[in-house]
Amino acid sequence: MTSNDMDYLTIALPKGKLFQPSADILAKIGYTAEGLSEKSRKLVITNEEKKIKFIITKTADLPTYVEYGAADIGIIGKDILLEEGKDVYELLDLKYGFCRLMVAVPQALLQEKLSDYAHMRVATKFPHVAERFFNSKGIQMEFIKLNGSIELGPMVGLAEIIVDIVETGRTLKENNLIEIAQITNATARFIANRVSFKMKFDRINQMVEDLRVIVESGEGK
Amino acid sequence: MSKNEFVLQIPYGTRDFLPHEAACKREIEASIADVFVKWGYDEVVTPTIEYLDTLTIGNGREVEPHMFKFFDKNNRTLALRHEMTTPIARVAASRLNEVELPLKLSYITNVYRYEQAQTGRQCEFYQAGVELMGVPNANADAEVIALSIELLRQAGLENFQICLGQVEFINGVMDQVNLSPKQQQQIKQAMVTRDLVGLGEMLDNTELTNNAKDILKRIPLLHGKEDMLKQAYNMVYNEQSKRALDNLTEIYNLLKGYGFEKYVNFDLGVIRDFNYYTGMVFEAYTPGLGFPLCGGGRYDNMLSDFGTACPATGFALGIERIMLALERQGLAVVSTKKDIYVAWQEGKVLDAIVQAKKLRDEGNSVELALWAQTEKTAEEYQVSKGYHKLVYIG
Known part of the structure; x- marks a missing residue:
């Protein structure tokens, strides 16, 4: 139980694209540790002098570590927070890692309005978010949880439409998928x-204030 | 598939307490029960099952999805109690006319919530708590907070903290800045779900003055000792919020009388539930446990749902969470008492029974052998079972 110790602050960072910008922005406010790298073989990286511990987790697991108090604080995408629905404080928008959660469909299946897609199968990494979205429109769908390569779903007939994270929209275009709703x-x-x-x-509130200054100055991006 | 596949399973969200854990639980509950008696609280026991309509009377729709429900013979919907405050309010409402106030009631019991099992909280879990009814003043609030602190201390916890808030402070601020009921609802929702980013975005989209936005954004961060309270006084000019702060000051001064102020921080971001609480609210935390140990507050409107208006205040604490905190902090001290093993030679069983009875009467914990043994076998058994002493009747 790492957060047991009142002297130490345990910080969870996610693997993947948010890792480096997160490590960088924390370093700017003095929170870093020797050997802090995504490739680190150590599971817990400690800065004894500053009483900080870093843990690096799988993206989807990060909110769980924080909810249970295994980590005191963490940095994670809003998309994951929405999907996991964990009971944590969301203290600051760090503004980087921008992406959109989109509904997309193959060109050939394009319909006139959203309700025309009712009862189709939706392939997604975000079944909870997707279900809440369609429920809020009064549309019932069938959800198929996948862990990656969502675009493959419609190509091989596993699903008709997808709900996925879009950064630039290039992957969707390459796979002939059209965005139909955000x-x-x-x-x-x-x-x-x-x-x-x-x-x-x-300690945590001071971090929020220091991070806020960096975010508002635009340095964090 | 084997016919007996489910024989060894237990339902989702339930657990067994094996001898060591059961002993820990019993010890903590005994210490709690003892404190309740010393503080003049009477225990009540209510049915595990109640009508769904009774349990959902005040807070309605929100809790219903988390309840275990079934039907009685007449097809009325029953539910397992999800907390004890509502059943006690029901009992109190039916007795209030007959007894002298205040009514001070306590409970130690199991409650049920259908939700994802989490640390120290299965679907079936154990709570201890009190409800103090009939007293609207700060003395009652201070007493229940002090009592919760005393319980945590007596259970053996050393390092814990109480965060004390007041929901009327926020209500006052929201009235002061003229928000529509819908906006108020959204802001409360963001505060309850701890979404400070969403709160900020929502406030930025309102017509409020920057000053008003700033106050509302800062409420969840108002945490500290008496100087924080001074700061909060300077932020508001409405009577309701000022009264809320006066109330906190009064409670804090009373807690000084108990010598407990060192455990208490003010935290105006502690809200718990807007639909339920009407005054001070508090939670207790300890390092290494990511969830509160204990929570409570003043709920003056609930009893009127049962037809008898009556101010009330109280709290509930999670027994398993205390057990977990003690264990993680290395404070779990349970010694299953094993004093004497009484063994006997063939033909001496009656003497052994007499001897065992005598030793038990003297206050020892005694296990009596159930068949004849040689002294050597008896000694081996005594050591392996952890008895301090062997009495061999030969």
Whole structure:
């Protein structure tokens, strides 16, 4: 139990595209550790002098580490927060890692309006977000959870449409998929465990203030 | 597929307490029960099952999806209790006319919530708590907070913190800045779900003055000791918020009388639930446990749902969470008492029974052998079972 120790602050960082910008922005406010790298073989990287521990987790697992207090704080995309629905403090929008959660469909299946897609199969990494979105429109769908390569779903007849993260839209175009609706925007968020935020309030709140200055100056991007 | 595939399974979200854990649980519950008695709270036991309509009377739709439900013979919907405050309010409402106030009731029992099992909270979990009914003042609020602190101390926890808030502070601020009911609802929702980014975005899209936006954005971050409270006084000019701060000051001063102020921080971001609480709210935290140990507050409107208006305040704490915190902090001290093993030679069983009875009467924990043993076998058994002493009747 790493957050057990009141002296240390345990920070969870996600593998993948958010790792480097997150490590960089934390370094700017003095939170870093020797050997902090996505490729690190160590599971817990400690900075004894500054009393910081870093853990690097799979993206989708990060909110769970923070919810349970295994990490005090973390940085993760809003898309993952929406999907996982964990009970954590969402303290600051760090503005980088911008992407959109989109509904897309192959050119050949394009319909006039959204409700025309009712009862089709949706391939997605984000079944909860997708279901909430369609429910809010009163449209029932069948959801198929995939862990990657979502675009493949419609190509091989596993699903008719997809809900996926889009950064530039290039992957969709290359696979002849057309965006038909936007569910939400997402950027990286600074999150905290609900107990840690209270027990280590001064330290975490100071981090939020320091990060806010960097984000607002535009340096974080 | 084997016919007996499910024989060893138990339903999702339930657990067994094996001897060591059961002993820990019993010890903590005994210490809690003892404190309740010392503080003048009477225990009540209510049915595990109630009518769904009773349990959902005040907070309605929100809790219903998390309840275990079934039907009685007349097809009325029953539910397992999801907390104890509502059943106690029901009991109190039916008795209030007959008893002298205040009514001070306590419970230690299991409750049920159908949700994803999490640390220290299965679908079936154990709670201890009190409800203090009939007193609207800060003395009652301070007493229940002090009582919760005393319980945590007596359970053996050393390092914990109480965060004390007041929902009327936020309500006052929202009225002060003239928000529509819909906007208020959205802001409350963002605060309850701890989404401070969403709160900020929502406020930026309103017509509020920058000053008003700033106050609302800062509420979840108002955390500290008495100087924070001074800061909060300077932020608001409406009576409702000021009264809320006065109330917190009064409670804090009373807690000084108990010598407990060191455990308490003010935190105006602690809200718990807007639909339920009407005054002070508090939660207790300890390092290494990502969830609150304990939570409570003042709920003056709930009893009127049962037809008798009556102010009330109270809290509930999670027994398993205390067990977990003690274990993680290396404070779990459970010694299953094993004093004496009484063994006997063939033909001496009656003497052994007499001896065992005598030793038990003297206050020892005694296991009596159930068949004849040689002294050597008896000694081996005594050591392996952890008894301090062997009495051999030969």
